[in-house]
Amino acid sequence: MRTKPPVSHKFAESPVLLLRLPAGRSRLISLLLLGAFIVLVGRAFYLQVLNNDFLQEKGDSRYRRDIDISASRGRIADRNGEVLAVSTPMKSIWAIPADARLNEAQVAQLAGLLEIDAGELRRKLASEKSFVFLQRQIPPELAQKVADLKLPGIGQNTEYRRFYPSGEMSAHLVGFTGIDDQGQEGVELAFQNQLLGRPGSRTVIKDRRGHVVEDVGAILPPQDGQDIRLALDSKIQYFALSKLKEAIAEHKAKAGGIVVADARTGEVLALANWPTYNPNNRESLTGGSLRNRAVTDTFEPGSTLKPFSIALALEKGKFRADSVIDTSSGRLTIGRATISDAHRHGPLTVAEVIQKSSNVGTAKIASTFAPQEMWEMLDSVGFGQVPGLGFPGEVAGRLRPWQRWRPIEQATISYGHGISVSLIQLVRAYTVFARDGELIPLSLTQLDAPPANGIQVFSPRTARQMRSMLEMVVERGGTAPQAQVPGYRVGGKTGTANKLEGGRYTNRYVASFIGMAPMSSPRLIVAVMIDEPQGKYYGGSVAGPVFSAVMGSALRTLGVPPDAPQQLIARAGTQREAL
Amino acid sequence: MLRVNIFLLLVAVACALLVVTAQHKARKLFQELEVAQQHERQLEVEFGQLQIEISTLATASRIDRIARAQLKMETPSAARMRLLGGATQ
Numbered sequence: 001m002r003t004k005p006p007v008s009h010k011f012a013e014s015p016v017l018l019l020r021l022p023a024g025r026s027r028l029i030s031l032l033l034l035g036a037f038i039v040l041v042g043r044a045f046y047l048q049v050l051n052n053d054f055l056q057e058k059g060d061s062r063y064r065r066d067i068d069i070s071a072s073r074g075r076i077a078d079r080n081g082e083v084l085a086v087s088t089p090m091k092s093i094w095a096i097p098a099d100a101r102l103n104e105a106q107v108a109q110l111a112g113l114l115e116i117d118a119g120e121l122r123r124k125l126a127s128e129k130s131f132v133f134l135q136r137q138i139p140p141e142l143a144q145k146v147a148d149l150k151l152p153g154i155g156q157n158t159e160y161r162r163f164y165p166s167g168e169m170s171a172h173l174v175g176f177t178g179i180d181d182q183g184q185e186g187v188e189l190a191f192q193n194q195l196l197g198r199p200g201s202r203t204v205i206k207d208r209r210g211h212v213v214e215d216v217g218a219i220l221p222p223q224d225g226q227d228i229r230l231a232l233d234s235k236i237q238y239f240a241l242s243k244l245k246e247a248i249a250e251h252k253a254k255a256g257g258i259v260v261a262d263a264r265t266g267e268v269l270a271l272a273n274w275p276t277y278n279p280n281n282r283e284s285l286t287g288g289s290l291r292n293r294a295v296t297d298t299f300e301p302g303s304t305l306k307p308f309s310i311a312l313a314l315e316k317g318k319f320r321a322d323s324v325i326d327t328s329s330g331r332l333t334i335g336r337a338t339i340s341d342a343h344r345h346g347p348l349t350v351a352e353v354i355q356k357s358s359n360v361g362t363a364k365i366a367s368t369f370a371p372q373e374m375w376e377m378l379d380s381v382g383f384g385q386v387p388g389l390g391f392p393g394e395v396a397g398r399l400r401p402w403q404r405w406r407p408i409e410q411a412t413i414s415y416g417h418g419i420s421v422s423l424i425q426l427v428r429a430y431t432v433f434a435r436d437g438e439l440i441p442l443s444l445t446q447l448d449a450p451p452a453n454g455i456q457v458f459s460p461r462t463a464r465q466m467r468s469m470l471e472m473v474v475e476r477g478g479t480a481p482q483a484q485v486p487g488y489r490v491g492g493k494t495g496t497a498n499k500l501e502g503g504r505y506t507n508r509y510v511a512s513f514i515g516m517a518p519m520s521s522p523r524l525i526v527a528v529m530i531d532e533p534q535g536k537y538y539g540g541s542v543a544g545p546v547f548s549a550v551m552g553s554a555l556r557t558l559g560v561p562p563d564a565p566q567q568l569i570a571r572a573g574t575q576r577e578a579l
Numbered sequence: 580m581l582r583v584n585i586f587l588l589l590v591a592v593a594c595a596l597l598v599v600t601a602q603h604k605a606r607k608l609f610q611e612l613e614v615a616q617q618h619e620r621q622l623e624v625e626f627g628q629l630q631i632e633i634s635t636l637a638t639a640s641r642i643d644r645i646a647r648a649q650l651k652m653e654t655p656s657a658a659r660m661r662l663l664g665g666a667t668q
Contacts, residue, residue, distance in 0.1 A: 072627075083634045088627040140624070165634030212613055213606055238639030487660070562662055 063205050064216065071197030072160055073181055074225030076174055076188070078232045079267075079446045084174050085188065087160040087181075091143030092136040099153030100125050106151055113146055114138065136179065137161045162188075164279045170237055172292040173230070173271045173444070175392075176279040185290065187228065187444060189392045197225040229446045231267030236260055239553040241272035244528070247546045248274050251533035257294035258546065259427045260554055261525045263434035263516060265450045266442045268389075269524070269554070271295075271424075296393040298420035299510045299529065302497030303357045303479075303539070305416030307433060307466055310354055312377045313365045315462045321351045321469065327360040337408045339363055339415075342496075355472040357479045357494060359415045366414030367407075374410060375402035380457050381429040381439055383421055389444055397421040416497060423512075427527045430514055433467055434522035436460035467491055471519050480540030483513055485552040487562035490517035492526075492547065494539030499532070508532045513543035517551050518563040526551045 047055060076085040093114060102110070102125065111118040114135040124132050136159065138146075143156050162177045164170075175186020181196070183189035200222030205214045240258045248256050260270035275289040291297065313319040330344035341358050353361035366374065378384070384399030398420040400409070412418040421429075424442065432439045437458035440451050458466075470491030474483045479494045492515015498505040514527040528543040528550070536542055555562075635641075646652040 075630075082637065083630050086627055086630055086634075088631065089624055163631045165631050166638055169638065169640065211610065214609060235639050238643070242640070242643075486656075487662075 063207070064203060065206050066201055066203050067212075069200040069202060069220075069222040070158060070160070071199045071222035071224045073162065073177070073197055074195040075227045076195070077227065077229050078170075078234045078237075079230065079269075080234065081229075082166075082234050084166050084170055084230070084232070084234075085162055085164050087162050089140065089158050090137040090161040091140055091146075091156045092159050093134045093138065093143065093146055093154065093156050095125060095132055095134050095155075096130065096153045097125050097127050097132060098130065100151065101153070102151060106149070109149060110134075110146065110151065110154070113142060113149075166234065166237075167280060168276045168278045169241055170232060170234070170272075171276050171279050172273050172294075173232060173237075173268075174279070176285065179282075185392065186292065187230065187391075190390045190444070191228050195225040195228060198223040231262070231265075231269060231443055231446045232271070233269045233554075233557070235557050236550075236554045237270040237272060239557075240270040240550050241274070241276070243546045243549045244272055244274050244530075247528075247530060247542065251530065251535060251542050253530045253534070253542075254532040255293060256528070256530040257297075257423045258529070258550065259294050259423050259525075259527045260550065261427050261431075261442060263431055263522045263525050265447050266428075266431065266440040267447055268424075268442055268444055270550075292391075292393065293531075294423040294529070295387075295389070295391050296395055296422070298395055298397045298422050299531075300419065300497045300500060301416040301421050301426060301512065302495035302510070303359075303416055304426060304493045304495035304512055304514050305419065305421075306354060306357065306362045306414070307470065307493055308377060308381060308429070309362055309366045309369075309374070309414040310350060310469070311433070311458050311462050311466050312369065312374065313350070314465055315458050316369075316373075318368055319350050319365060321465050322349050324349055325353060325358075325361045325364055327353070327358050327364070330360060332360045332363055332411070334363070334367075334408045334411050335406070339408075339411060351469045351472060354466075354469040354493070355475075355478045357473075362415045363411035366411060369410070371402040371405045371410055374414070375399070375405075377457070378413070378419070380455065381432055382425055383419060383429065385425075387422070387425050387428055387442065389424065389442055391444065394424075395422055397425055416495065423527050423529050426512075426514055427525055430516065430525050430527070432457045433463050433470065434516045434525055435463070437463040467516075467519055467522070470515065474515070474544075478540075479538070480513060480544040480547075482540055482544035483515060483547045483551075485517060485548050485555070487564055488517045488552070488555055488560075489519035489564050490515055490548075490551060491519050492516065494544065496537060496539045509537040511537055511539045511542035513539050513547045515547055515551070517555060518560060520563040523558070523560050524551060524554055526554070 070089070073087045075083055077083050107121055107125070108118055111121045114121070116135060121134065124134060134154070146154070147156065160181060162181070164174060164176070173186055175188040176184055177188050178184050183192040183195065188195065200220040202215060202219040203217040204212045205216055207213050240260055244256050244258045247253070255274060257273045258270065259268065261268050271294055273291070273293045277284045277289040279285070314321070324347050326347050327341065328344070328346045330341045332339050339359050341360050343356070345352070345356050345358055348356060348358055348361050350365070353365070378399055384397055386394050386396045388394070405413075409418050428439070428442050435454070437456055437460050438454040439457050440454040443451070470493060471489060472478050473493055474480050474490055480492065483490060483492055492513055495510070495512035495514070497510045497512075499508045499510060500506075510529060510531055511533050512527070512529040514525070516522040516525045526547050528546045530542050530546075533542045
């Protein structure tokens, strides 16, 4: 079949173009198009200018991000700058169980990296919760390996972990923080506000690949926590704790505490307790070893309180150091109660009452005081008051109001029974003897200058007389020749107190020694307390050697020149070697 | 008139291109800053870790142990000490 070949036209000659559009229609179309255009412009104006919040927000949520800038907790260092507590970032791995669909191989791989049981991991991933932590605080390198697995629904965030390089050595003083960076014990709790950092934030624009492209808005800079510099001297702390530990092991004691303070500034150079704990090991953070005995536990001090009673007698001018007290019977009956000395002594001078630690002599001297003046003196050296170190759990101890004292009570308080104190209170009170009668506050942090707010309790003359009596205690014939330190003149007082349990005295003891050196110008105060030693229980023989060892090392560490005459050094030295 | 317009058009195009390059450079520099800050943070972390290491290595108990066991050092007795200068003040 043949068809006609197509007729060729030029476009311009197309017959269609020759048709005219009716004028009314064309106007209608233009008007409609114009109308539509105006509607579009109006809509655009509405969305971009009048009501742009919604779209702006949607847009921002796609590329704007608020980023938290974490701040680290302040460091705690000792007086020589040695770090005792420092935070370092760690990663915590979390999962959103609904999104985390892992195959068996991936579960095994993840469990292996996180060092957790695969079954445990599977159980966590199957949980109903919307968010679970898989492992907290793992090293950043390990976290990177986890991130490289690119598992769905598994993420990580930065957390700071606190490290305590000195471990158990300064555990009670430094304390520790919880997993959320809150101080829970010790300095970590006491200085929580200074140590805590304030995280900052910034708003940024991110591109498709998650890179930060630009900062928008103001940056809120993070504030790192302040560093705290303690008065603590790590070396002295080490001597103190290791000697205390040795003594407790040797005497099979239950517990003990030791405090070393600078008598010139009131700085606490060492504070240790046994048993102690390792703050780096979270499982060990329970039970009795957490107790900071030197601060939170009170005990009846026994004879270490006698110097205060005697000093009051000297101060009132009722006795002189060489006044003679008759203690020959070794017993004294007040009302229905009888007090006695451990050894009979015969007539003693006031100085010898201290040297030999006579209960009867002290009670006789104390019987001349009005209860009120005795209470006021004990109160003014800080007994019965919170010591004010700012330390958590500080206790006031027990000092009953003088209005309710019975005569026997006044007698027993004079030699340290019927009153309870903490070791730290005792150290603070002894600053009056080390400092010519002035009581100064103790400080946990390093001070630039000695405190100016000392309180004069005794006259310098009384304090000096008391110092020479305390020096007699460690000489031959005193209760603690074991407390001598070769090369230095030292002085102190022993305490051997029966423990009170359920209102009755038991035959368990607290042995203590508190003393100072060098006596020519006291620089250090060392107090040792040992709870329930077995066998030997006298303060001189149990706590005295600890005092001697710690005081000797501490004085040498601080470079305090020996003040004992040379031949005495040699003699004490040969004695030492012979032992 | 036309010439002036063409000139202004060229100026406008040139300015626009400069804006684009400036923006690009700013982003590049910003990225470098980010990298540098990241590095700073890493160094800080490392510093903290090294501090922990120093403190751990310098604990008194470790020094004591090494001095006594490896270096065979001991505390001299008072008899072996001689004091130079004024002993008593």
